[in-house]
Amino acid sequence: MSIWSPVWSVKIDNVEYKDVTLANLTIASGRTDIYSQAVAGYCNLTLINFDDSLISLGINSAVTVYVKDTNNVNVALFGGSVTDVIVGVQSGGSIGMTQTVQIVAVGALARLPKVLTDGVLTKAHDGDQIYSILEPLLFNTWNEVPAALSWANYDPTVTWANAENSGLGEIDRPGNYELTSRSASTTDVYSLVSALATSGLGYLYENAFGQISYADSTHRSTYLSTNGYVDLSANDAFAGGLETALRAGDVRNNITLSYKANAQVSASDANSIAEYGTLAQSITTSLENAADATSQANFYLTLRAWPRANFNQISFPLGSPEIDNSDRNNMLNVFMGMPVTINDLPANMGERFQGFVEGWQFQAGVNSLTLSMYLSPVEFSLQAMKWSDVSVTEAWNTLSNTLIWDNAFIVN
Numbered sequence: 001m002s003i004w005s006p007v008w009s010v011k012i013d014n015v016e017y018k019d020v021t022l023a024n025l026t027i028a029s030g031r032t033d034i035y036s037q038a039v040a041g042y043c044n045l046t047l048i049n050f051d052d053s054l055i056s057l058g059i060n061s062a063v064t065v066y067v068k069d070t071n072n073v074n075v076a077l078f079g080g081s082v083t084d085v086i087v088g089v090q091s092g093g094s095i096g097m098t099q100t101v102q103i104v105a106v107g108a109l110a111r112l113p114k115v116l117t118d119g120v121l122t123k124a125h126d127g128d129q130i131y132s133i134l135e136p137l138l139f140n141t142w143n144e145v146p147a148a149l150s151w152a153n154y155d156p157t158v159t160w161a162n163a164e165n166s167g168l169g170e171i172d173r174p175g176n177y178e179l180t181s182r183s184a185s186t187t188d189v190y191s192l193v194s195a196l197a198t199s200g201l202g203y204l205y206e207n208a209f210g211q212i213s214y215a216d217s218t219h220r221s222t223y224l225s226t227n228g229y230v231d232l233s234a235n236d237a238f239a240g241g242l243e244t245a246l247r248a249g250d251v252r253n254n255i256t257l258s259y260k261a262n263a264q265v266s267a268s269d270a271n272s273i274a275e276y277g278t279l280a281q282s283i284t285t286s287l288e289n290a291a292d293a294t295s296q297a298n299f300y301l302t303l304r305a306w307p308r309a310n311f312n313q314i315s316f317p318l319g320s321p322e323i324d325n326s327d328r329n330n331m332l333n334v335f336m337g338m339p340v341t342i343n344d345l346p347a348n349m350g351e352r353f354q355g356f357v358e359g360w361q362f363q364a365g366v367n368s369l370t371l372s373m374y375l376s377p378v379e380f381s382l383q384a385m386k387w388s389d390v391s392v393t394e395a396w397n398t399l400s401n402t403l404i405w406d407n408a409f410i411v412n
Helices: 108-114 126-138 189-199 219-227 270-276 290-304 325-332
Strands: 008-012 015-017 021-030 039-049 062-068 074-093 096-106 168-171 203-206 212-215 230-233 243-245 254-258 264-268 280-284 310-317 339-343 353-365 368-377
Touching: 021 062, 021 074, 039 062, 039 074, 039 108, 074 108, 074 325, 108 126, 108 189, 108 203, 108 212, 126 168, 126 189, 126 212, 189 203, 219 339, 230 325, 254 290, 264 290, 280 290, 339 368
Parallel strands: 168 212, 230 339, 254 280
Antiparallel strands: 008 015, 008 062, 021 039, 021 353, 039 096, 062 074, 074 096, 203 212, 243 310, 254 264, 310 368, 339 353, 353 368
């Protein structure tokens, strides 16, 4: 355990600014619940310039915010494009002038609702269909490269595979569900790829550099089986505002799922209906196969027929000496889908919570940085696990002594 203070750097259009002071930083990314797709990441920061040196930026400038971890390695917290710039004077006099530069930036997902597409798709798996929509949008063609650009001025670290990539990250391909073909019908790109992601039980997200990525339905279980959970203690978090929520509004016990050519399958839970009354939900997908539609309907029903506690929010002061360096570095590298165990919870909150990070917010003050995370229960993301899916670090004595075989589709 040690005291840690954030050391910042900001890169704008590949120029790194270290001689400015960063203040009033807010970063938000991901989503606040598992029932919707992620929205564009957001960053609002102020640079304080004490020596009147030139800071070159404009609308659409690329901006990346870094902080050094406990190993003195730069960790990217946000990447995106500038949407607003406000330059002001904080103070001035005979000995010099202090300026402020307020920057608002958003991730690449912000571009998608503003771009229209005919959305013609051949029958393919979810990851392949999403890639076919995003790749032409986020990679420049030769005729889109600036005419004045020469090889001598080109970044020598760029590889052929990523040349002229303006925002495409990792796409899980081909995906796990076969989706039906789509004929020409104008829609915005965000609505289309969000629907494709939902049909594949996957999700869109932005990586730390603001690039659009896609995780398929087994992405989380594969990562979990390889890496296990990040173990954190609620004792290291802010006590105020720590809460779980159990909501009747989350219960759905009569599922109707539409798939190819408006065909439908249904699933219902008689015991849940007897307890709460009929609470229906209609889900629209572009699945090709009836078997997949039935499987998904049953999956939605299993998760939502009975109320489950969600972890609304937990906030950690990352500079606290009570947090060890390993936990601090893990939290600085937070990402959508990171598996987390929260230990040392009050008994009325279940004492331990296992789940995945859905969204987060960084808030910086003077020599301080706070991370707030929104978590979903692990069973909301994992379909029935096989023994080969269980983390090699899991031991029998870590499992709940109330877990029965019928419910052992997750490790809890």
